[in-house]
Amino acid sequence: MSSFDAVRLTERLRRRLVLAHRDRHWARRADLRRAMEHLWGLPGSEGGLIGEPWIEPAFPAEPGEIGLRELARRGAFPEELAEQLDRTGAVPGDRPLHRFQLEALEVTHRDPRRAVVLTAPTGAGKSEAFLLPALRAAWEAEAEPGQGITCLVLYPLNALVNDQVSRLERWLAGQERLRLLHFTSETPEDVAEAARRGIADRGLHMMRSRKQGRGREDHRGRKVTGPARAPDILVTNYCMLEYMLVRPQDAAFFGRNLRAIVLDEAHLYGGALAGEIAYLLRRLCERCGV
Numbered sequence: 001m002s003s004f005d006a007v008r009l010t011e012r013l014r015r016r017l018v019l020a021h022r023d024r025h026w027a028r029r030a031d032l033r034r035a036m037e038h039l040w041g042l043p044g045s046e047g048g049l050i051g052e053p054w055i056e057p058a059f060p061a062e063p064g065e066i067g068l069r070e071l072a073r074r075g076a077f078p079e080e081l082a083e084q085l086d087r088t089g090a091v092p093g094d095r096p097l098h099r100f101q102l103e104a105l106e107v108t109h110r111d112p113r114r115a116v117v118l119t120a121p122t123g124a125g126k127s128e129a130f131l132l133p134a135l136r137a138a139w140e141a142e143a144e145p146g147q148g149i150t151c152l153v154l155y156p157l158n159a160l161v162n163d164q165v166s167r168l169e170r171w172l173a174g175q176e177r178l179r180l181l182h183f184t185s186e187t188p189e190d191v192a193e194a195a196r197r198g199i200a201d202r203g204l205h206m207m208r209s210r211k212q213g214r215g216r217e218d219h220r221g222r223k224v225t226g227p228a229r230a231p232d233i234l235v236t237n238y239c240m241l242e243y244m245l246v247r248p249q250d251a252a253f254f255g256r257n258l259r260a261i262v263l264d265e266a267h268l269y270g271g272a273l274a275g276e277i278a279y280l281l282r283r284l285c286e287r288c289g290v
Helices: 006-024 030-040 068-073 079-087 099-110 126-140 158-172 191-196 238-246 248-253 271-288
Strands: 151-155 180-182 233-237 260-263
Touching (some): 006 030, 068 079, 099 126, 126 151, 126 158, 126 233, 158 180, 158 233, 238 248
16 A cells, blocks of 8 residues: 655645745745745744645555455355355455454354444445345345345435445346345336336346336236245335335335345434434334344
């Protein structure tokens, strides 16, 4: 990892800005120019042109020693899922995971019902730390038809939903064991509407309509009868989850299959909203009987 001298950089920037202002406000007298440069170059607390820098260090995550392939060899991660993530380039099998990612996998492997709270800077690998245990839970679950989703990923905003759906779609591309549904106000009601809106069929891993998620049509829009197979992974926002819990047509999403709930961007929930989300998740668990 490259580094630089923040103090030296600040002094260089200060000098460049002082010279720029000197040239912009040129004085014929040399002694006056020197006085301007001196005053402008003083620290901000002494009346200089530039305030003192605010330096915030960003430390990299502590590296672990093993990757998904070694975890699979030890029986702590599904081998086929590790190969899937390696093949799509999502998580190379031999790349060592960060230590906190390994700890999240270890804790949830030892106790699947254990709640884990992660906090880390943007870009540190939080998504991998919660998605890998969630995908493992969905992959290993023996989902029963008609008993709902296996994993729920909940977001506060649609923009965040869309970003995570794009990531998961890339991770799961080319396999047929796990199916993903992005369910928000933007999700088409049926495959015909999806086609009219230019949403292409990306394969069996990616559902593209509400009816498909409810098990009432297949990926080509043909009617399906019998016990509904819900998506293994549902990505939505808390407002849509509220509607889904009270709509009879969405009953197919809820049942005993539920194994994992991911509450991303949890720091955004506070006050009355945090209380509402807590009760919403209680209702979800009671509805699913877990």
